[in-house]
Amino acid sequence: MHYNHYGREPVRLGVGLLNEPCASGAELGRRCAAAGLVLPGPPTDADLASVTAFLVRWRRVVECADRPGRAELLNALLADYAAAPRLTDHAGDGWHLHFRDPGVATDRQIAALITVGTALHLTGLGMDRLGACAAEGCTQVYVDTSRNGRQRFCSPACANRSAVRRHRASRVTGPG
Incomplete structure (x- = not known):
């Protein structure tokens, strides 16, 4: 069995990159490696800029509470970054599916992994399994x-x- 590169880890990577943005291409590379992504080369600062721009679009998917709207936004990302699935054994460690063209640039590979991982996560577990924190004032x-x-x-x-806020508010307004 081969590791599923499009599973939960790319979605977690996307969340982590939104919540704690990288300061350099090297940091992006370390975080991708920690998420189990095998990239064609170390990300550059230009890759980081491109991934950051992608994440602005991906955040719209995360924040969209409307299921059809979320699907439309995610479909647009899939059209821009994913490719028809293909079997590959590029590293000689087992056959698996890729949802990107061979030789795709590092920044586009990261975007494809996060996009396809998100689609698989939402269709496998539920369209509501990704979102913005409901806490007042939190942007995570x-x-x-x-x-x-x-x-x-x-x-x-x-x-x-x-x-605690809800509890304190209910004590102020009292019952009834």
Whole structure:
């Protein structure tokens, strides 16, 4: 069995890149490697600029709560970055599917991995399994890999702060 490059890790990588942007191409390379991505070469600062521009578009997918709207935005990214699936054994470590053309540039490969990973994640687990944190004032995003699929906050800390706010608000307004 070969590692699925389009699984959960590319989506987590996309979330991580949105929540904590890279400062250099070298940092992008380290984070891609930590996510298990095998790139054709080390990302450059130009690759980082291109991936950052892609992430602006991808964030619209993350923040779109309307399922048909989310699908439309994601389909546009798939059209721009993904290719017809093809079998490959490019590294000699087992046959697997690629959803990108051979020899694609590093920045486009990262975008393809995140885009296809997102499509597989949402169609496999549910169209609501990706979003922006519901905590007031938080701009972080999350990928929902929970068992019940009800994640609405980027972290337990944001969930707890929101619960405390709701509790305090209910005490001020009182019952009834």
